[in-house]
Amino acid sequence: MRHILVVGIGTGNPEHMTVQAINALNRADVLFIPTKGAKKADLAEVRREIIARYVTRPESRTVAFALPVRKVEGRSYVEGVDEWHAAITGTYVRLFLEDLPEDGTGALLVWGDPMLYDSTLRILERVKATGKVDFGMTVIPGITSIQALCAAHQIPLNLVGKPVEITTGRRLAETFPHRSETAVVMLDGEQAFQRVDDPEAQIYWGAYLGTPEEVVIRGAVTEVSDQILATRAALREKNGWIMDIYLMQKGRDFDDM
Ligand SMILES: C[S@@+](CC[C@H](N)C(=O)[O-])C[C@H]1O[C@@H](n2cnc3c(N)ncnc32)[C@H](O)[C@@H]1O
Incomplete structure (x- = not known):
């Protein structure tokens, strides 16, 4: 079965990475990096720097993906967020099926800690609920803002x-x-x-x-x-x-x- 590591990476300083987070990244076959459009390219850059600095496993690979953008026009806040989460769910389903072998381990590098104003964990539950791709999961805490x-x-x-x-x-x-x-x-x-x-x-x-x-x-x-x-x-x-x-x-x- 596929396995997803949800790794808190801290909030901008590569030295926020815990030893547990570094070891987790070195267990991953695929490291998924979200891109948030040109303006926030620096945030993707921090993730790349973390990978370059800490990942020593030569056979792992990095997959960059475009994170869907939240639409606000003509929607309530809740509708907008729900629609956005649905779009990210679709992105994850596709990524896990296309870029992760059936017994592979993937890592999602989450800003700060995954439990704080971050929806990765609830979106992964939605991914499971689609029934399209099954996986186990491990969550590694990170330093929050x-x-x-x-x-x-x-x-x-x-x-x-x-x-x-x-x-x-x-x-x-x-x-x-x-x-x-x-x-x-x-x-x-x-x-x-x-x-x-x-x-x-x-x-x-x-x-x-x-x-x-x-x-x-x-x-x-x-x-x-x-x-x-x-x-x-x-x-x-x-x-x-x-x-x-x-x-x-x-x-x-x-x-x-
Ligand atoms: C989507 S939340 C993610 C929070 C993150 N999971 C955490 O553990 O801090 C994004 C918000 O976190 C705060 N934030 C995250 N990183 C920050 C940083 N490096 N400096 C200042 N604020 C930050 C800001 O309030 C920003 O609007």
């Missing part, structure tokens, strides 16, 4: 004994700062932090974490918001794409004891 952000700022994720919320820009206003004291915001296309007007709220922002382009800004959100917006816009213009994440926090260690 949340870990990279906290390391870059040299901060713990949580306040002592308090919970943490992980959310998106679209939904930040539902909970922060009135319901949650620490919110990590990912996938924020609208820079939702600019609408937080609580002077006590702190932001720890980071872009291109783990890469040579890494940049971080921190401070009271009402004071640094404009600086982050300007920095973000300039970097996006320069590089053609941006990936950023931030942690919003209100409150202090031990302030409830």
